[in-house]
Amino acid sequence: MRLPSSIRYQTKLVAFLLLSIGITMLAGLYSYLSIQNLMDDSVETFQKNYQLANAYREVELMQKEFETYFSTSSSDSLVAFYNHSAAVGSNIEELRKTVTYTERGIHVKNISNMMDHYLQCADDAVRAKRGRMVDNYTQGYADTVKENRYITRYMEKMMSTDLIGSAERYAEISRNVGQITMFNNLLIAAVAIFMTVAIGFFSAEMTRPLSQLASYAQEISGGNFDVQIPENHTSREVSVLYRTFRLMAANIKEHVEELRQKQRIESALSEQKVNNLKMKTALRESELLALQSQVNPHFIFNTINIGAQLAMLHGDDITCTYFQNAADIFRYNLRGLDTNATLRQELENINAYMNLLQTRFGDTVQFRQQIEEKTDLLDFVLPRMTLQPLVENAYIHGISEREDGGVIRLAAWEEGDEIRVAVCDNGKGMTPEKIEELLHVDPEEQEQALRIRKSHVSGIGVDNVLHRLRLFYGRTDVMEITCEEGETCFLLKLPKQVMP
Structure with a gap:
């Protein structure tokens, strides 16, 4: 049994209560009418038996006074006779009112007729007695006594039959009362069961959505703000509660997202400040190394x-x-390391440096440069003194240890969202362990190494370049080092967009 969801809990409870009261009242009304019907039948039977018994008693009294009058000729007996005769006449009228087309009704009708005849005989006999008509009142007396005996036997037989019928009727009434009582008990039990089921139904209907809502609240308190809270139309109150809770959860989620976004921004700003501080520290240390080397x-x-x-x-x-x-x-x-430079300025500095090397060492040091022809490529901004340490490293640790010299190759081009710069040499090469050490050195060890390693001209090593590039661009994959087929290459992957 499920009522429409738009009905309020109060309305549902009142409806179930009224329904239960209505069923109970109908059961009580049925019991009352059934018992009342049995009582009416009992009263009717009692009245019929009483009328017959009263008529029998009046006939007996009338016969007694009749016989007394005939034996004593007493005027008191005569008056009493007429009084009882009138009472018998009244009883006859009452009995005739109860005549029905049943076996008992036929018997009652016969008794009424016999009593009429009995009254007539008795009245004729008394008149003959008072008129001193001996033969007539003697015969009338005999007929009256005979009629009285016949009526008495007939009425006694009928009262005996009524008594047996009353006993049977009483037994039937007792059975009916027992059945009605059992029906009432069963109905009361059914109503009690119905009320228990209704209470359980309402309790489950009220507590189930609240329990689900409590589980949703527990998930939200655990940090799961993406929990899906479905619509619930159990009742109007629960629907409003779910809608309000869903709105509250959405507001909490939005507020938490705002806090997280704010925290991310603050964290990014803090990280940027730390990176800037590290950048300035690296620049100061690099400048110190440069000053110490000069x-x-x-x-x-x-x-x-x-x-x-x-x-x-x-x-x-x-x-x-x-x-x-x-x-x-x-x-x-x-000019200092705290200022940036364009790729054009870096290349001009490299050309000057390579001219020094070639003037000093002649053809043993060869330099090849390949720059992609794009007008905006040379205007790309990067940290100052990025390329010279790489070229110095290519010469010092690469081709300087070869008697026949070698080639230093520099290339720059644009690839996707990055500017690629490669510094390669065909010197003695580099072991994988050394490459791993340069690219994946611990930050603290790297800062310590910055204070020790330096090149012969700039005073800045590859570690310093890698550290400054990572701080400047905010990413770690700014350099790749490969050593294949006798050529060692330092590939710079510099994003066009610098992190703020």
């Missing part, structure tokens, strides 16, 4: 400039070019 760089720079001017005055172009390249390199280094 003895009064401004003095050296000015001295080189003077040497270049003297070489120019004496017409020594090679010496002049050499000094100019050295001056350009020192000028580029003196």
Whole structure:
């Protein structure tokens, strides 16, 4: 039994209560009407028996006074006779009212007729007695006595039959009362069971959605804000409760997402601040290493400039070019590592550096450069002093240890969202262990290594370049090192978009 969901719990409870009361009242009404019907039958039977018994008694009294009058001729007996005669007449009228087309009704009708005849005989006999008509009242007396005996036997037989019928009727009434009582008990038990089932139904209907809602609340309290809360139309109250709880869960989820987003932003900002601090620290340490590797760089720079001017005055172009390249390199280094540079500036510095090497070592050091022809490629911004340490490393740890020299190759091109720069040499190569050490060194060990390792010109090692690139771009996969077929390559993968 399921009522429409739009009905409120209060309405459902009132409906079930009224239904139970109605069933109980109908059962009580049925029992009352059944018992009342039995009582009416009992009263009717009693009244009929009483009427017959009363008529029998009046006939007996009338006969007694009749016989007394005939034996004593007493006026009191005569008056009493007429009184009882009138009472018998009234009884006859009452009996005739109860005549029905049944066996007993026929007997009652016969008794009424016999009593009429009996009254007539008695009245005729009394008149004859009072008129001193001896023959007539003697015969009338005999007929009256005979009629009285016949009526008495007939009425006694009928009362005996009524008594037996009353006993049977009483037994039937007792059985009916027992059946009605049993029916009432069964109906009361059925109503009790119905009420118990109804209470259980309502309890389950009320507690089941609340238990489900409690489980949803427990999941949300555990951090599962994606729990799906379905519609529930058990009742109007539960529907409103579920709708409100679902709205509250959505608001909590939105608020938590806002807090998480805020936390992520704050974490990113904090991480960026830490990275910036590390970047500044690395730059300061790199500059310190560069300064430590240079003895009064401004003095050296000015001295080189003077040497270049003297070489120019004496017409020594090679010496002049050499000094100019050295001056350009020192000028580029003196700008500091805390400023960025374009790829064009980095390449110009590399060309000056390679001119120094080729002037010093001749054809044993060959340099090949391949730059993709794109106007915006050379304007790409990257940390200053990124390429020179890689070229220095290619020379010092690569081709310088070969008697026949070698080739340093530099290439730059655009690939997807990245700018690729490769510095390769065909020197002695690099072991996989060394490559693993350079690329996957622990940050603390890397910072310690920055204080020790340095190149012969810039004072900056590959570790420093890798560390600064990772801090600058906010990612770790900015460099790949390969050593295949006698060629060692440092490949830089620099994203076009720099993290804020």
